[in-house]
Amino acid sequence: MRTDFPSTENWLDATAERCARSLVITEQAQKTMLREILADALSQFPQAALDNEFMTDAHAYEALTRRNSMSEKAWALWRAAVKLSRNPDARVQRGYKAPVDSRRLLLLEASLAWYEAASGTTLNEPVRLELSRGRPRDMVVSAVEIFTSPDELDGRAQLTARVYRPPKTSSCQLYSPGDQLFPLDWSDLPASALVDRANGHV
Structure with a gap:
């Protein structure tokens, strides 16, 4: 799964911040590493899941339409x-x-x-x-x-x-x-x- 859509990046930023607070991580370098781990895991999300009707309609299709406008x-x-x-x-x-x-x-x-x-x-x-x-x-x-x-x-x-x-x-x-x-x-x-x-x- 691609992770470079603005909405996905925003989700990664917010999720990494929540995880850092839960794990009491305060150093910026560790927060950055945590976000990179999350992004890597998300990039491995199976393509089959993106191909199902709900994901295509709710996220992937709209994101692709927006991306293709530029x-x-x-x-x-x-x-x-x-x-x-x-x-x-x-x-x-x-x-x-x-x-x-x-x-x-x-x-x-x-x-x-x-x-x-x-x-x-x-x-x-x-x-x-x-x-x-x-x-x-x-x-x-x-x-x-x-x-x-x-x-x-x-x-x-x-x-x-x-x-x-x-x-x-x-x-x-x-x-x-x-x-x-x-x-x-x-x-x-x-x-x-x-x-x-x-x-x-x-």
């Missing part, structure tokens, strides 16, 4: 950003806990890298957000941040955008795994978008 690169960046958002004490590569502002900067950088990989374009360029539920949004995104909470195991991306279609749509748009982003040309947007661009509003 390229390999975008998925890896998404997972990294979700992990940064979920764990405010995440250690950076330099080996120490970053100050709050630095952690937020890392998250914003990871969110931007994900957006560029997922959309095939950059901020302030036209994109279409194809939602798994709801009408598509044609818009120009000016900022992006990936976030999560205990009730949002797979994370969400908050896109700050000027939405041109549908009209009068909120400037705060949410992306969820399973949705898709596609680059557009400026000519695909209404004439008002070109006016906004010429006036520096997007």
